[in-house]
Amino acid sequence: MISLPKMLSRTRFFQKSSLSHAVRPLATSFSKRCIAPQTYERLFTSAATAAVDYNPPTQIAALTERDNRVSVLWADGQEGDFHFAWLRDNDPLRFMSCGQKMPIESIIPGSKSLIPTSLETDDENETLRIRWGNQDQDSIFTSSWLRMHCYDKMDLDLTATRASRALSYHQPPEIDFDTLFENNEGVYKWLKMVNEFGLALVKNVPSNDGEVLNVSGLVGKSSHTMYGENFDVKTEANPINAAFSDAALEFHMDLAYFESPPGLQYLHALRFDTSMEGGESTFIDAHAVAEVFKEREPEAFETLVRVPATFQKNHVDRANPARLFYQRPHISVNYVNEVIAVFWAPPFEGPLMVLSEDVETYYAAYAKFRALMNSDEMMKRYGYRFRLQTGDLICFNNRRMLHGRDAFRSHQGVRHLQGCYNTIDDFLNKYRVLAFEYDPHPNVLLGGGIAAYGEERVGTTSHR
Known part of the structure; x- marks a missing residue:
């Protein structure tokens, strides 16, 4: 057991027969990181995922107390700093069995209530016990939980849930309709495609009115909008939306004028006659294009981050x-x-309503981003163009994949799509739950309820 009296300023090390080597500080720049330098994969997993392959050494080798934090050194030489304010906020005693956090008094850094009277480990050096001066009960943290939740910059960088920007092959990944309804594993395979590539094509969907709702229902209840629970996309004499004409559609997201635009969008080809000329569907990974834009045009990028469009x-x-x-x-x-x-x-852009000095700056930045978005270079790298067939259903992340279409001519044929939406939260929840069940990979980051392996950032920093 390691025990530190109040305000100990130096590190104490120990050796036990259970350890295969003497513990000592490392001289490399990685010595204060919770992830070993030889791997850049996400190594953390929830305590609930005990079946995963990776089990890093979790014995605590040393504790060092500083003014406002404690540094934990593990038996494999990795180290992490934890502020007392953070530890008090995440006291396991605060959390109910349902995962909700019970309220306590405000946490004020530097206050006497955050100065521990003692820090110690158990006999196996697998838990950290903190005794606070104004608390009747000690806070007890498992070593593995602390290791999982290290939060210095390198650890946040290494564990950030970045989906790889897979280069487009112009045809989306495919899965058969029957696979989705066999079991939840089929649903997980499908949603994993959507997560990785931003879209997935479901083949051989029955051409029944409303069938799109059965597919979206595998994720969650369809979002009701001004277009209803689902909607039809077909040519109308007096269209209330450009999508209901035969005109080409530029890359766009749906319902950008909503406070929370839809997450997943579905378009089911109930009928797409071969006599139709044109009408190919187009998609592009807007997140990937924006990252390129940030590198090439940093000032214009910052303008589009700062100045609001209407x-x-x-x-x-x-x-x-x-x-x-x-x-x-x-x-x-x-x-x-x-x-x-x-x-x-x-x-769906209205009049720009910003300060006078931002108007021309905005339009210049807008023109550069639009040119890049519509360039052949970006289309070849991050875009898709393909023709739906009757019975196809394309599902895509409306927050990430902009979509459009080529103009078409009917020649007495019919192009009839039926669509609907899911919220981004229903998608993320379903994907994470199924990933937890079907893909207990060492890289699945579910500890702390943050994200699943390779999960695409889709809305807030909480999705890291």
């Missing part, structure tokens, strides 16, 4: 009148400046 659906001359307006920048980043959202919908 998105609107202003159409009262319809059965379900709409006056929806929302201001937000085109690009959102998290606190380490990674792209987490792109809001791009040229057909």
